[in-house]
Amino acid sequence: SQKIEQNSEALNIQEGKTATLTCNYTNYSPAYLQWYRQDPGRGPVFLLLIRENEKEKRKERLKVTFDTTLKQSLFHITASQPADSATYLCALGAWGTYKYIFGTGTRLKVLA
Amino acid sequence: EAGVAQSPRYKIIEKRQSVAFWCNPISGHATLYWYQQILGQGPKLLIQFQNNGVVDDSQLPKDRFSAERLKGVDSTLKIQPAKLEDSAVYLCASSPTGRDTGDTLHFGNGTRLTVT
Numbered sequence: 001s002q003k004i005e006q007n008s009e010a011l012n013i014q015e016g017k018t019a020t021l022t023c024n025y026t027n028y029s030p031a032y033l034q035w036y037r038q039d040p041g042r043g044p045v046f047l048l049l050i051r052e053n054e055k056e057k058r059k060e061r062l063k064v065t066f067d068t069t070l071k072q073s074l075f076h077i078t079a080s081q082p083a084d085s086a087t088y089l090c091a092l093g094a095w096g097t098y099k100y101i102f103g104t105g106t107r108l109k110v111l112a
Numbered sequence: 113e114a115g116v117a118q119s120p121r122y123k124i125i126e127k128r129q130s131v132a133f134w135c136n137p138i139s140g141h142a143t144l145y146w147y148q149q150i151l152g153q154g155p156k157l158l159i160q161f162q163n164n165g166v167v168d169d170s171q172l173p174k175d176r177f178s179a180e181r182l183k184g185v186d187s188t189l190k191i192q193p194a195k196l197e198d199s200a201v202y203l204c205a206s207s208p209t210g211r212d213t214g215d216t217l218h219f220g221n222g223t224r225l226t227v228t
Contacts, residue, residue: 004154034216043116043203043219044155089154091217099168100217102147102154 002028004092004103012109019080021106023073023090028101030092033066033073038087038105047088048075080110113138116220118204124226130192133223137185137206143167144181145217146189147203155203161187194227201225 003026013019023033032051036044050057050066050073057064063076077084087107091100117136125131137144143162147155158177160168164184172179176195181187191198201222207215 006154036217041221043205043221044217045219046216049214049216099157099160100145101157104152104154 002026002101004028004090004101006088006090006103007106008104010107010109012111013080015081015110015112017080019077019084019108019110021075021088021108023075023103025071025092028071028092029068029094031095032093033064034091034093034100035062035064035073035075036089036091036102038089044089077108080108082110082112085109116204116206116218118202118220118223120223121221122224122226124228125194127196127227128193130190131194131225132188132190133202133204133225135187135189135204135220137187137204138218140208141206141218142184142209143207143215144187145205145207146179146187147205149201149203149222151200158189191225194225196227199225199227 005024034049035047037047038044048057048059048064050064061078065074087105089105090103093100119134123131145160146158148158149155158172159179161181164181177191179189201224203219203222205217205219207217
């Protein structure tokens with residue numbers, strides 16, 4: 001069955017460092033992958049989209065990579081700040097369905 | 113633009129009671145989704161509407177859950193009767209077309225349901 005895995009344990013890093021979050025998938029061939037941020041008590045907010053034919057996407061301090069051979073996406077936040085503390089979700093979409101399947105999310109805490 | 117509106121924000125009911133959630137998507141968005149998010153898990157798709165037609169309801173427990181999208185705009189999700197395992201946050205999301213790989217989901221802040 002389709003499986004999307006993110007680090008279930010919280011990731012704690014020091015302010016100013018680069019945070020790297022992983023999203024691994026099995027039994028799935030996504031056409032595109034999205035990353036969302038979710039704060040407590042709020043709905044997820046879209047951050048970045050990357051398509052299967054793209055290796056890397058950047059937006060300000062954020063960078064996403066997509067390796068369809070390894071079946072993995074990496075999400076990087078450079079120069080992290082305490083305000084970046086949140087849960088980050090990856091979501092995969094397949095051609096034709098436009099249905100998004102979400103991973104379990106990784107909780108990031110940036111320490112001042 | 114106004115975001116996705118959901119109500120109520122919180123609801124506490126006893127098992128076997130019924131409950132309804134309401135969602136107003138972003139104006140002009142063709143696709144509407146209902147997700148269930150259990151604590152510590154990612155959102156799980158329950159039902160997807162394209163305008164006022166159902167695209168996917170394969171994970172909707174149809175013996176107790178029902179949903180409709182009125183005139184292709186607002187939507188309601190109902191649970192009857194509720195079970196303890198239905199305790200979760202119910203998220204509504206919309207996207208512009210639902211037929212473009214560039215579409216992104218716009219979420220409301222959800223309704224937190226507690227079934228006792």
